[in-house]
Amino acid sequence: MFPERCLKAQCSVVFHPECPSDSRLVILPPPPGECCGRPGTCHCDQQKCEAFVPICEQGMERVLVKEGGHQPGSCCDVFECRKRELRCESVQCPSHVFDEDEGVDCPADSVRPAEHVPNGLCCPVRPGCRCRAAVCRPAVCDEGKKLRIIRKGTGTPGRCCDEWTCDDDPQPLSKSCIRDGKTYSDGEEWHTSSCEVCRCKKGVAVCSKMTCPKTPPQCSWIVIPDGECCPVCVGCQTEKLEKKRKNETWQKDDCTMCTCSEDGTPICEKHMCRTECENPRKVEGQCCPVCDEPLLLTMPVACPSIEHCPLRCEAGLQRDERGCFQCECVPTNRPEQCPALSTQNCDKQCAHGYAKDAAGCVVCKCAKCPPLHQCMKHCLYGFESNSVGCPVCKCRGERTLPLLTCLPFILPRSFTC
Known part of the structure; x- marks a missing residue:
């Protein structure tokens, strides 16, 4: 019967x-004071060895090849049926098989192996009795009892096992535990260190180490708090070896802001700057450079209007000494001496004009680009070109500016009138 305290025990x-x-x-009962059983163990059983003894045919004899031991898996003697050797044919074996125990029956704690012909002999023998390894009951007493050995076993047939009994213990063992000069009652727990916990169990102090959870592998600041056992992730460590707590924010540089995440990983965001001038200046402590001059300036009002200029200039209009546009085309740098085309040296008639060679002279080859006779736009910087290099009726501008004239409106600083 299990003790009442074991009825609700949770065993693995x-x-x-x-x-x-x-x-x-062989399954042993739980030790005194415990409720949960332990794994059983295997013990040799000589009675099972009888099934491994071969029955030899006529003319064959049973020969012992290997004696058994006390280890499960090799408990039994190993026999083989071999053909009788010729030298044994003339041997007259006695009708009475040799008996090591002279016919005495084996005690209850032992067993007799099968008769066999020993290796190197001709006549069979009957082995003596051997102890059964698994017949001895475990020497365990109930709680409050004391084990007493009546007679010690010798491991021989008849005395294979110890004879013992359980007597009432007049002085039962104390259930309290004494550790480092302190007394702990049964079931009480205490800490011997920050990482070890002990529990008093029926007078025995059972101690075990605490199991710590793993810290995040990416955490860069790990400490063991005072009085605790397990390491914890408390924050981040910056590139400058500075310590930052979780959710703390810091300025990595003028343009980068970082925050320490819950798993100890720095998460940084970099500010992107947009520059609106040609020569921005870096200011200490600020992320984005600043422009010393304003981006847009007011054009002077002294330049005359060229709104009614009739010229259609492929390379744009010229400027005067003040920078104002004039109603004059920019020269195209044509060579001064080029052979003229005539009916004598060219028989082609080209609707869009003639092509030019590397020197800029007209050659007897039709141009692929049509002239801009129908374009009525005034372009300060000339016309843009299409995908094949021909000018199109669209003004070309520095930094792609809209149509500009010297009027009182806003222009970039690089332009003057």
Whole structure:
């Protein structure tokens, strides 16, 4: 019967070993003061060895090849049926098989192996009795009892096992535990260190180490708090070896802001700057450079209007000494001496004009680009070109500016009138 305190005990699953065919499983009861059982063990069973003894045919004899031991899996003697050797044919074996125990029956704690012909002999023998390894019951007493050995076993047939009994213990063992000069009652727990906890169990102090959870692998600031056992991630460590707590924010540089995440990883964001001038200046402590001059300036009002200029200049209009546009085309740098085309040296008639060679002279080859006779736009910087290089009726501007004239409106600083 289990004690009443064991009726609600929570025991782990116990897995018993699978014993070889020459042994059997022996399951011991729980030790005194405990409720949960332990895994069983395999013990040799000589009775099972009888099934491994071969029955030899006529003309064959049973020969002992290897004696058995006390280890499960090799408990039994190993026999083989061999053909009788010729030298034994003339041997007359006695009708009475040699008996090591002279016919005495084996005690209850032992067993007799099968008769056999020993290796190197001709006549069979009958072995003596051997102890059964698994017949001895475990020497365990209930709680409050004391084990007493009546007679010590010798391991020989008739005295294979110890004879013992359980007597009432007049002085039962104390259930309290004494550790480092302190007394702890049964079931009480205490800490011997920040990482070790002990529990008094029926007078025995059972101690175990605490198991710590793993810290995040990416955490860069890990400490063990005072009085605690396990390391914890408390924050981040910057590139300058500065310590930052979780959710703390810091300025990495003028343009980068970082925050320490919950798993100890710095998460940084970099500010992107947009520059509106040609020569921005870096200011200490600020992320984005500043422009010393304003981006847009007011054009002077002294330049005359060229709104009614009739010229259509492929390279744009010229400027005067003040920078104002004039109604004059920019020269195209044509060569001064080029052979003229005539009906004598060119027989082609080209609707869009003639092509030019590397020197800029007209050659007897039709141009692919049509002239801009129908374009009525005034372009300060000339016309843009299409994908094949021909000018199109669209003004070309520095930094792609809209149509500009010297009027009182806003222009970039690089332009003057």
